[in-house]
Amino acid sequence: MVRAINRKLLRDLYALKGQVAAISVVVGSGIMVLILAATILDSVSLSRDRFYHTHNFAHIFSNLTRAPEIVFQRLEEIPNIAALETRIQAQVRLAVPDFEEPVRGKILSLPDGEQPLVNRLYLRLGDLPEPGKPGQVVISEPLAEAHALKPGDELEAIIRGRLETLTITGVALSPEFIYQLGHGDLIPDYERYGILWMNRRELAAAYDMEGAFNSVVLTLQAGANQEMIKDALDEILGPYGSVGAFSREDQISHRFLQDELDQLRVMAIILPAIFLGVAAFLLNVLINRIINTQRQQIAVLKAFGYANSEIGLHYGFFAGLIVIIGSILGVLFGLWAAGGLVGLYAEYFRFPELSFRLQPEIVTLAVAIALTAAMLGVFKAVAGAVRSPPAEAMRPPMPERFSRGWFDLPFWNRILDQPSRIILRNLSRRRFKSLMSVLGIALSGALLLLGSYQFGSVNHMLDTQYRLVQKMDIHLVFTDIVPERAGTELLVLPGVHFAEAYRSVPVRIIHERIDYRTSIMGMEKDPALRGILDQNHAPVSLPPEGLVLTGYLAEYLGASPGDLLQVEILEGHRMTLTMELAGVVYEPIGVGAYMERRALNRIMREGPAISGAWLLTDQTRHHELFQRLWESPAIAGIGIIPRAEANIRQYIEDTVLIFMGVLLIMAGSIAFAVIYNNARIAFSERERELATLRVLGFTRVEIAWILIGEIFIITLAAIPLGWLLGTGFAYAVNQAISTDLFRLPFVLDREVFAFSAAGVLVATLLSVGLISRRLRRLNMVLALKTE
Amino acid sequence: MRRQNNAGPPVFEVRGLTKTYTMGEVIIHALRGVDMELFARELVVLLGASGSGKSTLLNILGGLDSAGGGEVKYQDQSLTHAGEKALTEYRRNHVGFVFQFYNLISSLTARENVAIVTEISNDPMTPEEALALVGLEDRMDHFPAQLSGGEQQRVAIARAVAKRPLVLMCDEPTGALDSRTGIRVLEAIEYINEQLGTTTVVITHNEVISRMAHRIIRISDGRIARGEENPSRLPARDLKW
Numbered sequence A: 001m002v003r004a005i006n007r008k009l010l011r012d013l014y015a016l017k018g019q020v021a022a023i024s025v026v027v028g029s030g031i032m033v034l035i036l037a038a039t040i041l042d043s044v045s046l047s048r049d050r051f052y053h054t055h056n057f058a059h060i061f062s063n064l065t066r067a068p069e070i071v072f073q074r075l076e077e078i079p080n081i082a083a084l085e086t087r088i089q090a091q092v093r094l095a096v097p098d099f100e101e102p103v104r105g106k107i108l109s110l111p112d113g114e115q116p117l118v119n120r121l122y123l124r125l126g127d128l129p130e131p132g133k134p135g136q137v138v139i140s141e142p143l144a145e146a147h148a149l150k151p152g153d154e155l156e157a158i159i160r161g162r163l164e165t166l167t168i169t170g171v172a173l174s175p176e177f178i179y180q181l182g183h184g185d186l187i188p189d190y191e192r193y194g195i196l197w198m199n200r201r202e203l204a205a206a207y208d209m210e211g212a213f214n215s216v217v218l219t220l221q222a223g224a225n226q227e228m229i230k231d232a233l234d235e236i237l238g239p240y241g242s243v244g245a246f247s248r249e250d251q252i253s254h255r256f257l258q259d260e261l262d263q264l265r266v267m268a269i270i271l272p273a274i275f276l277g278v279a280a281f282l283l284n285v286l287i288n289r290i291i292n293t294q295r296q297q298i299a300v301l302k303a304f305g306y307a308n309s310e311i312g313l314h315y316g317f318f319a320g321l322i323v324i325i326g327s328i329l330g331v332l333f334g335l336w337a338a339g340g341l342v343g344l345y346a347e348y349f350r351f352p353e354l355s356f357r358l359q360p361e362i363v364t365l366a367v368a369i370a371l372t373a374a375m376l377g378v379f380k381a382v383a384g385a386v387r388s389p390p391a392e393a394m395r396p397p398m399p400e401r402f403s404r405g406w407f408d409l410p411f412w413n414r415i416l417d418q419p420s421r422i423i424l425r426n427l428s429r430r431r432f433k434s435l436m437s438v439l440g441i442a443l444s445g446a447l448l449l450l451g452s453y454q455f456g457s458v459n460h461m462l463d464t465q466y467r468l469v470q471k472m473d474i475h476l477v478f479t480d481i482v483p484e485r486a487g488t489e490l491l492v493l494p495g496v497h498f499a500e501a502y503r504s505v506p507v508r509i510i511h512e513r514i515d516y517r518t519s520i521m522g523m524e525k526d527p528a529l530r531g532i533l534d535q536n537h538a539p540v541s542l543p544p545e546g547l548v549l550t551g552y553l554a555e556y557l558g559a560s561p562g563d564l565l566q567v568e569i570l571e572g573h574r575m576t577l578t579m580e581l582a583g584v585v586y587e588p589i590g591v592g593a594y595m596e597r598r599a600l601n602r603i604m605r606e607g608p609a610i611s612g613a614w615l616l617t618d619q620t621r622h623h624e625l626f627q628r629l630w631e632s633p634a635i636a637g638i639g640i641i642p643r644a645e646a647n648i649r650q651y652i653e654d655t656v657l658i659f660m661g662v663l664l665i666m667a668g669s670i671a672f673a674v675i676y677n678n679a680r681i682a683f684s685e686r687e688r689e690l691a692t693l694r695v696l697g698f699t700r701v702e703i704a705w706i707l708i709g710e711i712f713i714i715t716l717a718a719i720p721l722g723w724l725l726g727t728g729f730a731y732a733v734n735q736a737i738s739t740d741l742f743r744l745p746f747v748l749d750r751e752v753f754a755f756s757a758a759g760v761l762v763a764t765l766l767s768v769g770l771i772s773r774r775l776r777r778l779n780m781v782l783a784l785k786t787e
Numbered sequence B: 001m002r003r004q005n006n007a008g009p010p011v012f013e014v015r016g017l018t019k020t021y022t023m024g025e026v027i028i029h030a031l032r033g034v035d036m037e038l039f040a041r042e043l044v045v046l047l048g049a050s051g052s053g054k055s056t057l058l059n060i061l062g063g064l065d066s067a068g069g070g071e072v073k074y075q076d077q078s079l080t081h082a083g084e085k086a087l088t089e090y091r092r093n094h095v096g097f098v099f100q101f102y103n104l105i106s107s108l109t110a111r112e113n114v115a116i117v118t119e120i121s122n123d124p125m126t127p128e129e130a131l132a133l134v135g136l137e138d139r140m141d142h143f144p145a146q147l148s149g150g151e152q153q154r155v156a157i158a159r160a161v162a163k164r165p166l167v168l169m170c171d172e173p174t175g176a177l178d179s180r181t182g183i184r185v186l187e188a189i190e191y192i193n194e195q196l197g198t199t200t201v202v203i204t205h206n207e208v209i210s211r212m213a214h215r216i217i218r219i220s221d222g223r224i225a226r227g228e229e230n231p232s233r234l235p236a237r238d239l240k241w
C-alpha cells in the first residue's frame, strides 16, 4: 500500500513535471559525462594494461645506427632488467595490390620463427614466419583491414632499393603500436602506413645488418631505477650511434594513449562538477519554492503528529527521486554513448580486445555524487521548514520583505516605472539566487563558447598548416644524400609542375641542460612550397646564417634570439656545434629547426646536397607519377600532403565533432533548465501579483514584461559573464593541450561570442515561450481566490 | 448627508445573469438569473452566506470573469459581449477593486502600489492624494511588509480609487481584519463614496456592515433574494460587531 504521504510526493512530482524534467536532464547530463568518461577511461586503461602486461611491452627503448651483436652481452649485464631484446628496424615502401598510392611501412625483426621476449605480437590471424623460409611477413591488423589482406596474400616491398615480394603469414597487433602512427603524422592512416615483422636473419641480409642490430627494447624488474638503466644503455650504445634511450613516456603510441586518458580524466571531473553543481542549485531553488507553498501542509502534517524527521525525509525523497530519474537517464544515455564511443576508440587505438563493462562502482559513485550534491542543495530549505512550529506555518505568510535599492535614487525614480521597479526589487531581494542563476547560465554560455572555440581553432590550425605552411602536395624522402641537381631532375617526372629540394639533418639541440631531438631542415631562403611564418602568419625569410626554431621549441629550450645553442649532429660524423638562435617562427603542428640550405651544407662540410624534395603536381597524372616513383630506388618515402590533411579533417569530424555535439546539447540543457526553472518559479511566486495587475487594468503584454524582463536581465547579465568564463576555459584548454605535437591557436572570432550568446538566447526564448503559454492562461479570479 | 435615490439612469443594469462552473462531473450553478441595477453615487452592500454567489457576481461586474448567460450593461456598454481588449480598458479606467486579502505588490511601497495604477490610467489623482484620502499620508514609503493588515487594506482602497473610477467593488474588505481595523477600513470606503461620489459595492456576509449602506441587496443560492432601501443608515464609525 502506498502511504498517503508518498502519494502526495508522486502528485507533487507530477504537478511540477516541467521543472522536474529540466533538472533531471541536468543531473542526467552530469552523470552521463561522468559515466561516459569513466567507462572509457576504465576500458581503455584496462585493455592497455592487460595488453602491456600479457605481451611484455618494453619499459625502455633505444635506437642506434648499428651495433655488433656482441654488444648484447654487455647489455645483459645491466642489473634489474627483466628481459631484453635486440632487433633490426627499417623503413620500407610497399605496393599493395589494387591500391595505386604509395604505402609507407616500418619493418621490424622477429627472432627467427619465435615470438620476441619484449613487445610480443598478438596474432589475430595466421602464424609467425617460418624460420628459414624467405619472404614471409606478419603485418599489422589495421593495414590488413584497410586493404582486406589476409594470410597467403602477397605484397611488394622495396627494401633498401631492392624489390621483394612478401607473403603474409599472419596478421598481428603489438603493444608498441596500439596507436599506429606513421613518422611525422598526427593521425593514423591505415591505408598508407603499416607495420611489418620479418625473421631477423632475412631482414639482416636485406639491410646489411648481419650480426648487428639497430634497436634495443627491454622490460624492467619491479623497483628498477629507469634513469640509471637509461644511462647505462647510453653509455654502452653511444659509440654505436645511439641518440639516447627513452622510456614509455616518449614512445609515440604510449604517449598518445596517455594524453587521451589524461583528457578523459579531466573531462570526468570538470564537466560533471559543473552539471551537478547547477543541478544542486536548481533543486535548492525548487525545494525552497515547494516548501514555501506547502507551509500549511507541513503544519497540518506536524499537527497530526508527523515527526520532523519524517517530513524532512519526505522532501529529501522528493529531491532524491529527481536525482534518481536523472540518474536513470544519465546511466542509460551514458552507457549507450559509451558503447558508441568505445567503437570510435577501437578504431584509433588497436587492442586485441577493447571491451567495455558496466562498472557498478562507477554508476554507484556517480549517483552517490549526484545525490550528495542534491542533498547539499536541499538540506537548508528542508531544515528550515521542519524547524518552524506548526502554529506559525498555519498563519498566512506575511508579504515578502523588500527594501529600497540603488535604483531608488532620485535619478532612477524619474526614469523607472513601477513594473521596472518590481523587476529590480525582485532581483535584488533574491540577490544570491539571481547571482547563482546568472552564474549557471553563464557557465552554459561558457561551455558553448568553449565548444565553438575548439572547433574554430582546430580549423584555424589546419588552415594555417595546409594553406600557409605545407603548400606542397607531394613530399619525397630520398634514400641517400644526393647532389643538388637531382632536384631539378624531378621536374621531368610526369605531372610535376614545380620541385623544391631540402636537406634534412637529424640533430639534438641543447640549451642549458634542456635538449630536444629533431631535424634541421635546410631550405631556400624564401621557400616557395614550405611557409615560414611569423607570429602574424606572415611569411618571413631565413637568415643567411644561424638557426631558426619553432617558437614553442625555443620556449621549451628556454632560448631567445641571440642565445647560443649546442647542436649535436646525429648523422655521419658525429659532432657538436655551437649555433646562434637567429629567430623564432610560428607553426601550429610539430616543432622544427630551420636554416638556409647552403649554410647547412657548409656546417655539414658538404657540397650543395639535398635529402628530399617537395613537389607541386598535376593530380590527374598521379597514377603515372607514383608508378615512376615506385620504380626509383632513390626514393625512401612518399608523402601525399592533401591525404594527410583529409585524414586529419576526417578524424576531427569523427571525434571532435561528437564531443562538441554532446557538449553543445548539454550546455543548452543547462541554460534551458536554469532559465526555465527560474521563470517557472518566478511565475508561481508572482502569479497572484500578476493577476492583481490584470485586475488593475494591465494588459497581458504589460504583465508578461514583468516576468520576462526579469528573465532577460538575468540572461543579459549572464551573456558577458559567459564570454569571460568561456574565454578563461578556452585559454586553460589551450594551454593544457599545447604540446610539441600541435598547438591550437588562441583565436576567438566574433562568431564564437555570437554563438555563445545565441545559444543562451535561444534557451531563453524557449523558456519565455513556455512561460508565455502559462501567462495566457492566467485566470485572474482563480489566482486571487485563495490566499 | 443627502442622496437622491434612483436618480438618473443606472450605472449597471443586470438582466437574467447566470453563471455555471463545471467541476469534473458536477455542474455548479453559481448564479441562477440575477436581475439588478446599480445607480450613480450609491453605496450598496451585497449580503449573503458564503457560497451564495456574491463574488461571482462582483467578478462579472468588475470585468474579471465572463457571464454565462444574460446581459450586463455598464452605462451603455455591454460587458457580456466585450472582448479582452475592451475589458482591460474597462478595468484600467472605470472600476476599482478591493479584495479580502489586499493583494498589494509586496515589492512596491504604498506610494508605488498606487503609482502603478496612476501611471496607466487617463485622469488619475496623484498617489499622494489617493493615500491622503485613506489617511496614510505618513506611511507612503513603507513596503507592505511594514504595514498592518488594516493599513494594507487602506492602501488597496487608495490604489482602487486613484484612477477616479465610477465604481468601487469591495469583496469582503474586512474579512481578514479584526472589527476595530475593519471599521477604519469601512470609514475609508464611506469617505470615498461621499467625497468622490463613487458607486460602491461592498460584499459581506456580516449583517452589521449592511447598516452603512444606502441599499442592501440580499443574495442567496445564486439569486437576488431581496433588495431594500436602508432608511436608517449608520456611519461606519458607529458599527459594532
Ligand SMILES: Nc1ncnc2c1ncn2[C@@H]1O[C@H](COP(=O)(O)OP(=O)(O)O)[C@@H](O)[C@H]1O
Pocket (backbone or CB within 6 Å): A782, B021, B022, B023, B028, B029, B030, B048, B049, B050, B051, B052, B053, B054, B055, B056, B057
Ligand atoms: N472557479 C470556480 N470553480 C468552481 N466553482 C466555483 C468557482 N468559483 C465559485 N464557485 C462556486 O460557485 C459558488 C459561488 O461562489 P462565490 O461566488 O465565490 O460565493 P461567495 O462569494 O458568495 O462566497 C460556490 O458554490 C463556489 O463553490
Ligand SMILES: [Mg+2]
Pocket (backbone or CB within 6 Å): B054, B055, B056, B171
Ligand atoms: Mg466570496
